Amino acid sequence: MDINPYFFYTFAGTAIAFSLLVVLKKNPVASAFSLVLVFFSFAGIYALLDAHLVAVLQILIYAGAIMVLFIFVIMLLNADAPSFDLGRTHIALRLGSVFVAVCLFGLFVWAFHNHPSAAPLGPFTPEKIEAAGGNTRVISELMFSEYILPFELTSVLLLTAIVGAVAIAKRNTSIQSQSGGQKRAS
Amino acid sequence: MQVEPGLVLSFCSAIFFIGFTGVLIRRNILVILMSIELMLNAVNLTFVTFSKQLHHMGGQMSVFFIITVAAAESAVGLALVIAMFRTLRSVDTDEIRLLRE
Numbered sequence: 001m002d003i004n005p006y007f008f009y010t011f012a013g014t015a016i017a018f019s020l021l022v023v024l025k026k027n028p029v030a031s032a033f034s035l036v037l038v039f040f041s042f043a044g045i046y047a048l049l050d051a052h053l054v055a056v057l058q059i060l061i062y063a064g065a066i067m068v069l070f071i072f073v074i075m076l077l078n079a080d081a082p083s084f085d086l087g088r089t090h091i092a093l094r095l096g097s098v099f100v101a102v103c104l105f106g107l108f109v110w111a112f113h114n115h116p117s118a119a120p121l122g123p124f125t126p127e128k129i130e131a132a133g134g135n136t137r138v139i140s141e142l143m144f145s146e147y148i149l150p151f152e153l154t155s156v157l158l159l160t161a162i163v164g165a166v167a168i169a170k171r172n173t174s175i176q177s178q179s180g181g182q183k184r185a186s
Numbered sequence: 187m188q189v190e191p192g193l194v195l196s197f198c199s200a201i202f203f204i205g206f207t208g209v210l211i212r213r214n215i216l217v218i219l220m221s222i223e224l225m226l227n228a229v230n231l232t233f234v235t236f237s238k239q240l241h242h243m244g245g246q247m248s249v250f251f252i253i254t255v256a257a258a259e260s261a262v263g264l265a266l267v268i269a270m271f272r273t274l275r276s277v278d279t280d281e282i283r284l285l286r287e
Contacts, residue, residue: 001238005189012197019201019224023208028216035220038201042227045194049238054230054249061253066223066260073264074216077271097210101203108199112192122242139246147247154254161258165265 003048011048015041032070039063050126053136194235202228213279215270219263226256 014037021034039062046055124138132138143151201224208221230249237245267277274281 001189001191001194003189008189008194016197016200016204019204022217022220022224023204023212028214031217031220035223038224039227042231045231046234049194049234051234051237051246051249054234054246057250057253058230061257062223062227066257069260069264070216070220073267076268077277094211097207101207101210104206105199105203108203109192109196112195112199116192119240122240122244124241124243126241135246138243139250142243142247143250150247150251154251157254157258161261165261168262169265169268 001049007048008045011041011044014038015045028074029071032067032074035070036063036067039067050129050135052134053139191235191239195232198228198232198235201225201231215267215277215279218279219260219267222263223256223260226252 018034018037018041022031022038025031025034039058043055043058043063046052046058129135129138132141205221205224205228208224209218212218212221230252233245233248233252235245237243270282271277
């Protein structure tokens with residue numbers, strides 16, 4: 001693929017280093033900020049792969065919205081006590097999970113290198129995308145023609161998530177107010 | 187110097203299995219949710235790589251829907267974390283043992 005190898009290795013190295021920090025850091029706030037840097041590296045790789053709209057959305061939604069939600073919850077819970085409790089987990093579970101992850105990673109690398117994809121090529125060559133007005137325009141036209149049904153279903157999914165999140169996070173307070181009301185009545 | 191698609195896909199699987207290990211070995215539920223986000227991001231990058239390699243836009247469209255599902259998942263997941271913290275006063279997954287006792 002015709003992407004700049006120096007940029008790719010820089011972004012890939014940053015992403016791997018900071019994703020290791022996400023898993024290994026004691027403090028959840030440090031993990032969250034490492035995760036922001038991982039998201040920015042991923043956005044750089046998306047831009048290298050000519051997926052400009054996905055790169056911008058990665059920064060806006062992941063680094064903007066989701067990470068703010070995470071950091072807000074960490075601050076809200078005041079869970080600042082270091083909870084890196086590897087020492088207290090079962091050592092067999094820890095070693096076993098690392099071993100399984102390394103084995104599966106080796107299997108995936110072997111599969112990706114020895115069995116390249118033989119699927120037929122699609123119609124969107126880089127020249128055609130350029131002629132049609134760029135990545136964002138092509139994706140927008142596809143989204144409102146071929147993928148209109150999943151796009152509309154997405155709005156239902158978001159509505160369900162909003163209602164579900166409010167219902168779950170509010171449940172305790174409603175029980176407390178009910179019992180409080182009974183106390184006042186009695 | 188050329189970057190092979192297999193190398194990009196191997197990088198994706200490296201990130202995916204770092205997240206996988208994080209889900210298994212960490213006990214702080216916030217870090218487990220962050221590891222799930224890492225795994226979703228690795229899959230997104232796989233989709234974009236195949237989209238570029240096979241000249242097909244379906245990969246990038248799938249990334250949109252995955253990002254939406256990830257946003258919904260983290261909103262509901264963090265609401266569950268808040269509900270758990272209200273009940274147990276802890277974010278440690280080993281404290282969830284009501285059914286075991």
